[in-house]
Amino acid sequence: MNDTSAPRAEIEGLSVSVVVYRPDLDQFAHTLASLGAACEALCSARRGLPIELYLVDNGGLPDVSVALDELNAHGIACAIITGHGNVGYGRGHNLAIERTVSHYHLVLNPDIDLDREALTKALDFFDAHADAGLLTPWIGDDQGHVQYLCRRYPTLLDLFVRGFLPAGVRKLFAQRLARYEMRDLINERDVVWDPPIVSGCFMLFRASVLKKLAGFDARYFLYFEDYDLSLRAHDVARVVYTPAVRVLHHGGGAARKGSSHIRMFAASAFKFFNRFGWKWL
Known part of the structure; x- marks a missing residue:
């Protein structure tokens, strides 16, 4: 259904x-199934907690009515935002x-599999x-295997090499990339406060805080919008890497997706560095 609801009080x-x-249809189905399982575990831990899912159709959304019916059966209200x-x-x-009026909001990629306890541990x-x-x-x-998606501020060389x-x-650039990817701090055990940049594939x-930041900067079409939002988030709250919360990410880099993605990557990088400052080497 289309979401045309009026503003509501925060809940x-x-x-x-x-x-x-x-x-990718199979991966998207896995994502919705894992989200449903994580929400079911969360509802078991927090009885009566309202959960809403917004599917934003930028094009090519498959028929997910069966998956949404299953989510509804677990008490998850589902809406499709389409037509834009x-x-x-x-x-x-x-x-x-x-549109959201919840206390917490999760920005989630359609290529993420959530651990069943991920949302419960995150809200805890x-x-x-x-x-x-x-x-x-x-x-x-x-x-x-761990993906090192927490980042220090990039240089142009870091982005090109990686x-x-x-x-x-x-x-040949292993030491340099290790520093950029925060491999000295990121592991499966330790909470890390205030990583400069975190991945947009899962941002809870x-x-x-998100409303205060007015969400993502709409000037980015694709790529670097999460870098931008991460850096701005530090102005109003603390950012934290929490390894007890676990997900799997099945995405790929811009270079592997073809020339159009390379062009979008370059255009967004230009906007990002123009806003936050250029670092070359």
Whole structure:
């Protein structure tokens, strides 16, 4: 259904937004199933907690009526936001963010599998740490190995080496990339406060923080909108890496997606560095 509801008073609860553009059908089904299982565990731990899912259709949304019926059966209210065309990743999420009235809001990719206890542990962490405003989890790849998606501020060389050089050549820059990817701090055990930049594939906010930031900067169509939002989040709250919260990420880099993605990556990088400052080497 289309979401045309009027503004409502803020409620205790969780909302989730997933922006979809021609998704991989099998992976998207896995994402919705894992989200449902995580929400079921959360509802078991917190009886009566309202949960809303917004699917933002930027184009090519498949028939997900069966999956949404299953989510509804677990008490998750589902809405599809459609009819706006492909407005980009950040603007798509903003369509949901401006509608939500929950205390917490999760920005989620359609290529993420959530651990069953991920949402329960995340909200428990927020309860225990009032200064935390944005939470990023431990993120694994298809083989379950950690993806180092917390970042220090990038240079142009960092981005070029990590995104576009062959693996054999990247080894020559291993020490440099390790610093950029915060490999000295990120592990499966330790909470890390205030990583400068976190990944947009899973960003769990106190909604008051997200509203104060006015969501994503709509000037980015794709890429770097999460870098921008991460850096701005530090102005109003603390950002935290919480490895007890676990997800798997099945996404790929811009260079592997073709020339159009490389062009979008470059255009967004230009906007990002123009706003926050250029670092070359």
